[in-house]
Amino acid sequence: MAKTKTDLSWQELEIGGIVTNPGNAAEYKTGDWRSLRPVWDTKRCVKCGACYIFCPDAAIEETEEGYFEANLFHCKGCGICAHECPTQSITMVEEEE
Amino acid sequence: MGKRIGLEVSLSAAEAVKMADVDCIAAYPITPQTHIVEHLSELVNNGELDAEFIPVESEHSAMSVCAGIAAVGARAFTCTSSQGLALMNEIVHIVSSMRLPMVMILANRSLSAPISIWNDHTDVMSVRDCGWVQVFANNGQEVFDHVLFGYRVAESEKVMLPVMIHVDGFILTHVIEPVEFWETEQVERYLPEFKPVHALHPDRPVTMGCIAGPPIFSEVKVAQDEALIQSKSEIISAWKELGDIVGRNYKPIEGYKHEDAETLFITQGCFGETVSLAVDALRDEGKSVGLLMDRLWRPFPFEEFRQAVENAKSLIVIDRAISYGGQGGPLALDLRSALYKEKNEPIITNFICGLASRDVTIDDFKNIYNRSMEKIKVNPREEDFEYYGVRGK
Numbered sequence: 178m179a180k181t182k183t184d185l186s187w188q189e190l191e192i193g194g195i196v197t198n199p200g201n202a203a204e205y206k207t208g209d210w211r212s213l214r215p216v217w218d219t220k221r222c223v224k225c226g227a228c229y230i231f232c233p234d235a236a237i238e239e240t241e242e243g244y245f246e247a248n249l250f251h252c253k254g255c256g257i258c259a260h261e262c263p264t265q266s267i268t269m270v271e272e273e274e
Numbered sequence: 275m276g277k278r279i280g281l282e283v284s285l286s287a288a289e290a291v292k293m294a295d296v297d298c299i300a301a302y303p304i305t306p307q308t309h310i311v312e313h314l315s316e317l318v319n320n321g322e323l324d325a326e327f328i329p330v331e332s333e334h335s336a337m338s339v340c341a342g343i344a345a346v347g348a349r350a351f352t353c354t355s356s357q358g359l360a361l362m363n364e365i366v367h368i369v370s371s372m373r374l375p376m377v378m379i380l381a382n383r384s385l386s387a388p389i390s391i392w393n394d395h396t397d398v399m400s401v402r403d404c405g406w407v408q409v410f411a412n413n414g415q416e417v418f419d420h421v422l423f424g425y426r427v428a429e430s431e432k433v434m435l436p437v438m439i440h441v442d443g444f445i446l447t448h449v450i451e452p453v454e455f456w457e458t459e460q461v462e463r464y465l466p467e468f469k470p471v472h473a474l475h476p477d478r479p480v481t482m483g484c485i486a487g488p489p490i491f492s493e494v495k496v497a498q499d500e501a502l503i504q505s506k507s508e509i510i511s512a513w514k515e516l517g518d519i520v521g522r523n524y525k526p527i528e529g530y531k532h533e534d535a536e537t538l539f540i541t542q543g544c545f546g547e548t549v550s551l552a553v554d555a556l557r558d559e560g561k562s563v564g565l566l567m568d569r570l571w572r573p574f575p576f577e578e579f580r581q582a583v584e585n586a587k588s589l590i591v592i593d594r595a596i597s598y599g600g601q602g603g604p605l606a607l608d609l610r611s612a613l614y615k616e617k618n619e620p621i622i623t624n625f626i627c628g629l630a631s632r633d634v635t636i637d638d639f640k641n642i643y644n645r646s647m648e649k650i651k652v653n654p655r656e657e658d659f660e661y662y663g664v665r666g667k
Contacts, residue, residue: 185490185493186493187492187493187494187496187497187500188497190490190493190494190497191472192373192434192471192472192497192501193371193372193373193374193434193472193482193483193494193498194371194372194484194486194490194494194497195372195472195480195481195482196480196481196484197472197480199479199480199481
């Protein structure tokens with residue numbers, strides 16, 4: 178596997194810290210910023226997809242059954258999904274150590 | 275050999291920019307830089323120079339536009355002074371960090387307050403640590419040559435850094451001097467087409483100037499500092515080739531009657547020429563004195579200075595800027611660091627003078643010499659520096 182940016186020495190960097198592979202922000206783990214995690218209650222969920230649309234990090238994915246879940250590699254735990262859910266089916270729960 | 279004509283230094287600087295065949299000029303007029311951009315706008319307007327002239331609304335925009343020009347792989351030029359430099363400061367640092375080559379002439383003028391349109395190096399020193407290659411030009415010919423030299427160095431694949439040329443405001447920008455122009459063929463030989471390492475292009479997308487968090491920021495900055503330090507070899511070879519082509523030879527430090535001198539003046543910019551006359555006068559009085567003129571400011575020529583002062587017993591460093599609350603002028607501070615614990619470390623005395631173009635004459639420099647001789651007899655560290663010619667001091 179190629180080195181990630183954070184493994185590179187100063188000699189290995191592109192000139193001026195330029196990023197030459199577009200879209201590589203997806204490789205950046207923002208999940209470790211999270212202190213609260215969204216949890217879906219599928220009994221209340223009406224599969225409207227509001228959480229999917231409102232997520233500012235495109236971190237919510239649709240499951241095979243049509244429900245939604247967070248990609249925890251990217252989810253920062255901002256809680257916008259829980260705030261926007263029309264049926265209050267998302268709860269933000271404390272991340273435990 | 276190109277034609278040799280008498281021309282105001284600002285106009286010949288603009289003519290050099292034309293010879294460098296720049297693609298775009300973005301500048302905002304400010305005294306004493308105005309004649310340079312004014313003449314460039316004329317050259318673009320009358321079709322002599324095929325370039326875009328963007329009359330921006332501020333210096334912040336001027337440098338931002340230049341960043342964009344360099345980012346797409348085109349040749350950018352701007353120039354400014356004092357408050358204009360202060361306003362563009364944010365982007366001045368960004369351009370070097372993003373490794374965007376360009377040339378800027380800084381017509382040196384004091385920073386306010388109080389308001390001063392006159393010449394000193396307080397604006398120079400405000401960007402001392404901005405990461406640009408910085409050189410001082412002491413006369414009109416040097417300004418002309420260093421515009422072409424600037425692009426040659428900046429665009430070198432090994433350097434890829436912006437170059438700032440310091441030109442004393444008024445006392446150099448506004449005087450008429452004979453300048454030998456280059457032949458077009460000489461410019462073509464010296465300055466190849468700009469081939470950027472990376473350029474913004476839809477076919478090869480890159481992200482420039484992105485965020486870098488704690489795990490990578492230091493590596494990016496070390497790479498930048500190493501590039502500036504290592505640019506010195508490219509700078510020296512660009513000077514050498516300039517000498518081969520037009521017969522004028524430049525070095526990081528220029529010496530005058532320095533080899534056998536016990537005491538050496540150290541100057542930056544135009545004052546060097548006045549001091550050289552003071553050196554002649556002092557030599558006539560039997561004093562063992564010489565002069566070193568610092569041409570390369572960043573990267574600082576540590577090795578060259580150590581060698582050049584090897585046989586000197588004392589140095590008289592002339593600064594034209596204040597490092598408020600520090601121990602002397604910026605040039606003296608760097609020299610003290612360069613020579614600290616060297617074998618036969620010379621005694622350094624430092625004089626700050628010529629602020630806002632206050633005249634410092636040949637006689638003044640003779641007085642400074644005598645004052646320095648008195649100081650080194652007692653304890654020169656008692657006062658690390660002295661303001662020369664200030665009433666009440």
